[in-house]
Amino acid sequence: MFKETFQRYISMIEQFLAQLPWDKELLNQSMYYSLIGGGKRIRPVLALASAEAVGGDPQAILSAAVSLELIHTYSLIHDDLPAMDNDDYRRGRLSNHKVYGEANAILAGDALLTYAFELLADPAVGQPEKQLRIIREVAIAAGKDGMVGGQVADVAGEGKTLNLSEIEAIHKGKTGALLTVSARLGGILAGGTELQIKALSDYAQALGLAFQIKDDILDVVGNSEILGKPAGSDLRQGKATYVSLLGLEGAEQQLKAQIQKAQSALEPFNEDATFLSELAYFIEQRQH
Amino acid sequence: MFKETFQRYISMIEQFLAQLPWDKELLNQSMYYSLIGGGKRIRPVLALASAEAVGGDPQAILSAAVSLELIHTYSLIHDDLPAMDNDDYRRGRLSNHKVYGEANAILAGDALLTYAFELLADPAVGQPEKQLRIIREVAIAAGKDGMVGGQVADVAGEGKTLNLSEIEAIHKGKTGALLTVSARLGGILAGGTELQIKALSDYAQALGLAFQIKDDILDVVGNSEILGKPAGSDLRQGKATYVSLLGLEGAEQQLKAQIQKAQSALEPFNEDATFLSELAYFIEQRQH
Numbered sequence: 001m002f003k004e005t006f007q008r009y010i011s012m013i014e015q016f017l018a019q020l021p022w023d024k025e026l027l028n029q030s031m032y033y034s035l036i037g038g039g040k041r042i043r044p045v046l047a048l049a050s051a052e053a054v055g056g057d058p059q060a061i062l063s064a065a066v067s068l069e070l071i072h073t074y075s076l077i078h079d080d081l082p083a084m085d086n087d088d089y090r091r092g093r094l095s096n097h098k099v100y101g102e103a104n105a106i107l108a109g110d111a112l113l114t115y116a117f118e119l120l121a122d123p124a125v126g127q128p129e130k131q132l133r134i135i136r137e138v139a140i141a142a143g144k145d146g147m148v149g150g151q152v153a154d155v156a157g158e159g160k161t162l163n164l165s166e167i168e169a170i171h172k173g174k175t176g177a178l179l180t181v182s183a184r185l186g187g188i189l190a191g192g193t194e195l196q197i198k199a200l201s202d203y204a205q206a207l208g209l210a211f212q213i214k215d216d217i218l219d220v221v222g223n224s225e226i227l228g229k230p231a232g233s234d235l236r237q238g239k240a241t242y243v244s245l246l247g248l249e250g251a252e253q254q255l256k257a258q259i260q261k262a263q264s265a266l267e268p269f270n271e272d273a274t275f276l277s278e279l280a281y282f283i284e285q286r287q288h
Numbered sequence: 289m290f291k292e293t294f295q296r297y298i299s300m301i302e303q304f305l306a307q308l309p310w311d312k313e314l315l316n317q318s319m320y321y322s323l324i325g326g327g328k329r330i331r332p333v334l335a336l337a338s339a340e341a342v343g344g345d346p347q348a349i350l351s352a353a354v355s356l357e358l359i360h361t362y363s364l365i366h367d368d369l370p371a372m373d374n375d376d377y378r379r380g381r382l383s384n385h386k387v388y389g390e391a392n393a394i395l396a397g398d399a400l401l402t403y404a405f406e407l408l409a410d411p412a413v414g415q416p417e418k419q420l421r422i423i424r425e426v427a428i429a430a431g432k433d434g435m436v437g438g439q440v441a442d443v444a445g446e447g448k449t450l451n452l453s454e455i456e457a458i459h460k461g462k463t464g465a466l467l468t469v470s471a472r473l474g475g476i477l478a479g480g481t482e483l484q485i486k487a488l489s490d491y492a493q494a495l496g497l498a499f500q501i502k503d504d505i506l507d508v509v510g511n512s513e514i515l516g517k518p519a520g521s522d523l524r525q526g527k528a529t530y531v532s533l534l535g536l537e538g539a540e541q542q543l544k545a546q547i548q549k550a551q552s553a554l555e556p557f558n559e560d561a562t563f564l565s566e567l568a569y570f571i572e573q574r575q576h
Contacts, residue, residue: 025437026444027432027437027440028432031432074398078394078395078398081391083389083390083394084391084394103369103371103372104440104443106366106369106371106394107366107436107440109398110362110397110436111431111436111437113401113402114401114430114431114432115431115432117423117426117427118427118428118431121420121424121427122424123420128416128419128420129416131420132419132420133411135409135420135423136410136411138405139402139405139406139409140406142402143399143406144315144316144319144399144402144403148399149313149315149399151395152315152392152395155391155392155395156314
């Protein structure tokens with residue numbers, strides 16, 4: 001049942017991405033190249049599932065949900081640049097700047113971020129007050145006090161010995177804020193109550209930390225081929241991770257605690273949140 | 289009268305920029321560094337003047353108007369990067385990446401673009417339908433089919449011999465789209481009629497081309513010290529410009545024609561558009 005629902009969401013997302021008006025021109029091609037690079041589509045999936053958890057129709061919020069994947073993709077393109085993480089590969093394919101060059105990769109990222117807000121303001125959604133609230137929340141989550149701020153802190157922290165609370169602060173900005181707003185987006189646009197929106201926030205925040213802890217664990221125990229990138233690369237780069245700070249067992253315990261927190265947050269929901277509950281379990285168990 | 293009105297707009301803009309919650313943290317500092325780098329503030333000025341031209345209160349649309357300056361500033365930071373124009377100076381000061389490094393400059397640009405949409409979605413404006421329309425228009429003007437698209441075409445055209453229509457297409461995207469939406473933003477948010485909004489569009493589009501033609505002329509006849517950058521740099525970079533294609537006299541004629549077009553577009557307005565009319569004259573005459 002979980003797999004079927006996941007697949008249904010993924011199909012909706014992929015179909016929506018494919019039918020956007022991409023032309024053959026260079027910029028469109030480079031944006032699309034990175035967008036269809038696969039990935040787990042966790043952010044739009046979270047949004048669609050949250051819409052269903054509050055009794056809404058995921059199809060009605062699809063354009064807004066997909067905008068989150070555009071923002072995530074732009075951040076990956078910029079993160080991979082030589083001036084940042086200098087990664088030649090992303091999900092087993094050449095990174096955007098290795099295919100299109102640095103200038104075009106910077107611009108493809110800029111255009112994806114901008115396009116996300118075009119989608120969020122889609123008049124066809126027909127809920128201006130809620131859309132405006134979402135646009136503001138997404139901008140805050142993706143911006144200087146959220147994702148970009150986390151990335152700046154991450155760059156500044158390179159080569160330094162960070163403690164657990166510093167690492168958590170970086171992750172909350174870098175990945176947590178956008179994941180949290182993804183769940184909120186679904187809840188808000190689908191007409192959830194403020195109590196439900198708060199519960200979805202708490203769920204997604206815990207899920208985001210669990211996701212990051214699992215990433216750190218997989219970097220140590222994972223299989224390079226399944227991961228699509230060399231295992232152990234964080235350690236080799238001297239990055240402080242949950243594993244380097246807490247040990248493998250300590251990180252596993254933290255992972256369990258966050259998953260438990262995510263599950264508790266779902267208590268106010270009925271069986272509509274079954275998928276979200278299983279998604280937390282899926283993230284705990286994932287191998288890549 | 290023109291100077292006083294211009295100064296009144298500039299004061300509103302600078303005050304608004306200064307009171308935004310910039311903290312001492314690196315990212316905020318680098319965003320602010322580029323924002324207060326001066327410049328003519330043409331985009332927010334256009335928005336404020338357009339609001340007044342349709343009988344509205346410019347103060348009521350100030351946050352939206354300033355968002356345009358954030359977008360313009362982000363584009364300059366990214367344009368100056370080594371992978372793009374590789375400019376060490378901007379308006380006589382070190383460019384962002386020369387002060388904060390490339391990674392932080394990329395991220396400061398990203399954060400400014402994102403922050404612009406946060407401001408556009410400001411609930412205090414209290415006009416969700418109009419704000420949503422504006423957000424969509426700004427995203428389109430700043431994105432793949434507007435500013436970013438123009439920049440990609442510009443990068444792709446380097447070293448090639450472009451003709452006039454190709455150059456005009458690049459400028460319409462690179463600078464024209466955002467200037468046009470600046471005037472529209474003021475007209476829409478201040479409650480202008482669709483006819484007035486169309487007139488403001490036509491005005492701003494002609495103004496934008498005039499601005500670019502004047503830029504090309506100043507690059508040839510300008511004084512490096514007044515310009516804040518070396519005169520003749522376009523020519524040395526082998527860039528096709530209005531002057532290289534039309535000659536100095538031909539470019540001057542084109543400039544006059546566009547200014548005339550801008551003035552004609554203002555005919556439906558009464559004296560509320562005096563400032564916009566004088567702004568066109570100012571751009572024709574400017575020395576930097």
